[in-house]
Amino acid sequence: MSSYKINNTLNTVYNKDARSILDTIPSDIKIATTITSPPYFDMKDYNSDDQVGYGQTYDDYLNDLKLIFSGVYEITEEDGSLWIIIDTFKREGQVVTLPFDLSSKLKEIGWLLQDVIIWKKDKTVPWSMGGFMQRKFEYILFFTKSAKYKSNKDNVRVYDTAHLKKWWVKYPERYNPKGKALDEVWEFPIPVQGSWGDKYIRHFCPLPTDMVATMIQLSTNENDIVLDPFAGSGTVLSQSAYMKRNYIGFETNKDYIEMFTAYLQKTIDENSAEYELASTGVQDDFENTILNLRALKYARVLVASIQKKLAIKDIKVIVVRGEKSTLRNKLIKVTYRFITLTPSDAILAAAESLINKQPLSKFGIEPSFDFVQIEEIDLTGKNGYTITNTYSFNKQLDLLNPSIKVISEIKVDLNEKDYL
Numbered sequence: 001m002s003s004y005k006i007n008n009t010l011n012t013v014y015n016k017d018a019r020s021i022l023d024t025i026p027s028d029i030k031i032a033t034t035i036t037s038p039p040y041f042d043m044k045d046y047n048s049d050d051q052v053g054y055g056q057t058y059d060d061y062l063n064d065l066k067l068i069f070s071g072v073y074e075i076t077e078e079d080g081s082l083w084i085i086i087d088t089f090k091r092e093g094q095v096v097t098l099p100f101d102l103s104s105k106l107k108e109i110g111w112l113l114q115d116v117i118i119w120k121k122d123k124t125v126p127w128s129m130g131g132f133m134q135r136k137f138e139y140i141l142f143f144t145k146s147a148k149y150k151s152n153k154d155n156v157r158v159y160d161t162a163h164l165k166k167w168w169v170k171y172p173e174r175y176n177p178k179g180k181a182l183d184e185v186w187e188f189p190i191p192v193q194g195s196w197g198d199k200y201i202r203h204f205c206p207l208p209t210d211m212v213a214t215m216i217q218l219s220t221n222e223n224d225i226v227l228d229p230f231a232g233s234g235t236v237l238s239q240s241a242y243m244k245r246n247y248i249g250f251e252t253n254k255d256y257i258e259m260f261t262a263y264l265q266k267t268i269d270e271n272s273a274e275y276e277l278a279s280t281g282v283q284d285d286f287e288n289t290i291l292n293l294r295a296l297k298y299a300r301v302l303v304a305s306i307q308k309k310l311a312i313k314d315i316k317v318i319v320v321r322g323e324k325s326t327l328r329n330k331l332i333k334v335t336y337r338f339i340t341l342t343p344s345d346a347i348l349a350a351a352e353s354l355i356n357k358q359p360l361s362k363f364g365i366e367p368s369f370d371f372v373q374i375e376e377i378d379l380t381g382k383n384g385y386t387i388t389n390t391y392s393f394n395k396q397l398d399l400l401n402p403s404i405k406v407i408s409e410i411k412v413d414l415n416e417k418d419y420l
Contacts, residue, residue, distance in 0.1 A: 009025070009026060009029060009248070010029075010225065010246040010247070010248065011241065011246055011247055011248075012247075012248060012249070013231055013234065013237065013248075013249040013250070013251055013257045013260060013261075014248070014249065014250050014251070015251065015252065015254055015257055016250055016252070017250070017252055018068045018229035018230060018250040019064060019067055019068055019071075020250075021068065021071035021072060021075070021229060021250065022071045022074060022075070024250075025075055025248060027075075029075060029225065029248075030075060030076065030077045030080070030225065031072065031075050031076045031077065031080055031225050031226070031227045031248070032076075032077055032080050032081075032150065032219060032220040032221070032224035032225055032226065032245075033076075033080055033081045033082065033083065033150075033215070033216070033219035033220050033224070033226055033227075034072050034076065034080075034081075034082045034083065034226070034227040034228065034229065035083040035212060035215050035216070035226060035227075035228055035236045036083070036084060036085070036227075036228045036229055036230045036231075036236065037084070037085035037086065037207060037230060037232070038065055038068075038084065038086065038229075038230050039230065040086065040087060040089060040098065058096070062101060062102065062105055063105075065102060065105065066105040066106070066108070066109065068229055069082065069105075069106055069109060069111065070109045072227065072229065073109050073110055073111060073145060075227075076145050077145070077150075078145055078146050078148075079144075079145070079146065079148060079149045079150045080144070080145050080149070080150070080219075081114075081142065081143065081144045081145070081149055081150065081219045082106075082111060082141075082142070082143040082144070082145075083140060083141070083142055083143075083215050083219070084099075084102070084140070084141045084143070085119065085138060085139070085140050085207065086098055086099045086102060086138065086139055086140075086141065087099065087135075087138040087139060088139075099116075099139040099141060102141070103141055106141075106143060110145070111143040111144070111145070112143060112144050112145070112146070112147065113141065113142070113143055114142050114143065114144050114149070115140075115141075115142040115184065116139060116140075116141060116142075116184070117139070117140035117141075117142060117184050117185070117186055118137050118138075118139065118140075118184060118185045118186070119137055119138045119139070119140050119186050119188065119211065120136060120137050120185055120186065120187045120188075121136060121137060121138060121188060121189060121190050121208075122136055122187075122189045122190070140186070149219075150219055150220070150221075151218060151219070152217055152218055152219070152220075152221070153181065153182070153218065154178040154179075155217045155218070156182055156214050156217045156218050157176065157178045157179025157180055157181055157182070157283075158179050158180040158181075158182070159178065159179030159180075159283045159286035159287075160286075161286065161419055164180060164419065165419070166416040166417070166418075166419040167416075168290070168419070169293070169391050169414045169415075169416040169419065170391060170416060172290045172293035172294045172297060173294055173297065173359070173362050173363045173364075175290055176290075177286070177287040177290040177291055177294075177331065177364075178283065178286075178287060179283065179286060179287075182214075186211060186214070188208035188210055188211040189208065190206065190208065191206045191207075191208060191209075206232075206233055206235060207235045207236070209235060209239055212235055212236050212239045213239050213243065216239060216240060216243055216245060217243075220245055222243070222244040222245065223244065223245065223246065224245050224246070225245070225246045225247070225248060226240040226245050226246070226247050226248075227247070227248050227249070228247070228248075228249045228250070229249075229250045230250070230251070231249030231250060231251040231256070231257075231260070232251065232256055233256055233259060233260060233263075234249060234251075234256070234257075234259075234260030234263065234264070236249070237249045237260065237264075238260065238263060238264050238267065238268075238271075241264060241268060241272075242267075242268065242271040242272050242274070242275045243275050244272075244275070289412065291321070291331060291332055292321070292410045292412055293390070293391055293412060293414075294331075294332075294363050294364065294365060295319055295321050295332065295334045295365060295408075295410065296319060296385060296390035296391070296406055296408060296410060296412065297363070297390045297391075298334065298336075298360060298363045298365050298367070299317045299319045299336055299385075299390065299405075299406045299408075300385065300387060300388075300390045300405060300406055301359060301360060302317065302336065302351060302354065302355075302360060302367075303315050303316070303317055303387065303405050303406070304387055304405075305350075305354050305360075306347060306350045306351060306354070309350045309353075309354070310342065310346055310347075310350055312340075312342050313402075314340055314341055314342065315338060315339070315340045315342065315347070315405070316338070316339040316340070316399070316404065316405050316406070316407065317336050317337065317338055317339065317405065317406055317407070318336070318337040318339065318372060318377070318382075318407045318408065319334060319335075319336060319406060319407070319408035319410060320334065320335040320336075320337065320408070320409075321333075321334050321408075321410060322334055322335060325364075325365075325366040327366050329364065330364055330365065330366040331364035331365065332364070332365060332366070333365075333366045333367075333368065334365050334366070334367055334368075335367075335368050335369070335370065336351075336367055336368070336369050337369075337370050337371060337372045338369065338370075338371050338372070339371075339372055339373075339374055339377065339399075339407075340371070344371050347369075347371075348369055351367075351369055355367055374399060377399065377407075379397055379399070379407075381409055382397060382407050382408060382409055383397060383407070383408060383409070383410065383411045384396075384397035384398070384401070384404040384406070384407050385404070385405065385406040385407075385408075386403045386404060386405060386406075387403065387405045387406075390406055390412075391412055391414045391416075392412065392413050392414055392415065393411055393412065393413055
């Protein structure tokens with residue numbers, strides 16, 4: 001069993017109504033983010049007395065949600081946030097705009113609506129019937145307590161190359177080394193009932209764990225506190241535990257709390273280990289690859305531009321990648337050592353005239369230049385690239401080969417056809 005422990009306040013699911021938040025959570029506890037999906041009005045009976053939504057009028061339901069999220073607002077850190085997964089529904093032959101009605105209520109409290117995200121879920125739930133189009137999305141409303149809020153956006157960039165267009169191979173300067181930024185349409189399928197085996201928690205509307213993990217990564221750091229006032233099966237809480245966050249939940253159905261407790265005990269070790277593994281190295285590998293591709297392509301563009309400017313053809317360059325740059329808008333230092341018979345002052349002047357203009361100014365590289373004599377070059381461990389391809393090294397490195405223009409210890413061998 002993991003060393004993960006539950007104390008009296010943190011890492012607890014209260015068998016209480018969320019309207020009692022301020023009476024339950026001590027005043028010295030501050031929430032980093034709240035992630036929740038409240039009952040969608042009267043669509044589902046969650047089998048508890050005096051529940052929010054079921055059995056209420058629409059106005060009373062909205063007012064109770066306002067009360068709950070007012071309490072959440074009070075205990076949230078100044079740079080904290082709130083995620084609400086919610087949807088529209090139909091009544092009396094027309095759409096009820098619940099997400100937008102609730103948003104108006106929360107603005108009255110002081111919550112600032114920062115983003116409206118479309119959750120494309122592919123599957124649907126029973127209450128989305130009644131229209132002539134199949135319902136395949138819900139809304140995610142993202143609020144913050146203040147204009148300056150915690151946002152770890154680099155932690156959730158798309159850096160899995162299987163999900164990037166093939167153009168990243170040829171055009172690395174167009175891709176952030178941390179990965180592609182999230183957009184406002186998130187594709188996460190609803191978990192299939194029973195798909196997680198005997199450890200799975202049966203619940204009417206389970207949330208995708210990857211989607212919850214994305215919200216947690218964006219809005220919190222390790223050891224922060226995550227709240228879910230409508231905990232249900234506990235997806236938000238369990239995912240918080242796996243990711244080294246503390247959690248607090250409220251749930252009026254005792255059966256769900258018992259299922260969650262058993263589920264967390266069965267899964268905490270395995271899923272915490274998966275989180276540790278996913279947190280190490282993969283994004284760093286992508287960043288390193290993009291920077292390598294940028295350093296090499298920069299050399300190729302530089303050589304081609306100088307040759308054109310000076311009307312010469314004999315330039316080659318050795319690329320030596322250096323440390324991280326401290327300059328604004330620059331990412332790495334790279335030394336470019338020219339191999340040429342052309343006088344050095346002409347080469348340097350041409351290079352200096354090009355580096356602050358597009359396209360080279362867009363690569364995020366802080367360059368430095370020098371020269372090397374051909375007899376001084378040791379080709380051991382080095383790779384050659386052509387004037388048209390710096391993403392796949394030439395298998396035969398020969399300095400006398402006129403097509404080889406870029407030489408480096410950096411080794412990349414990518415085929416854009418291997419990607420989307």
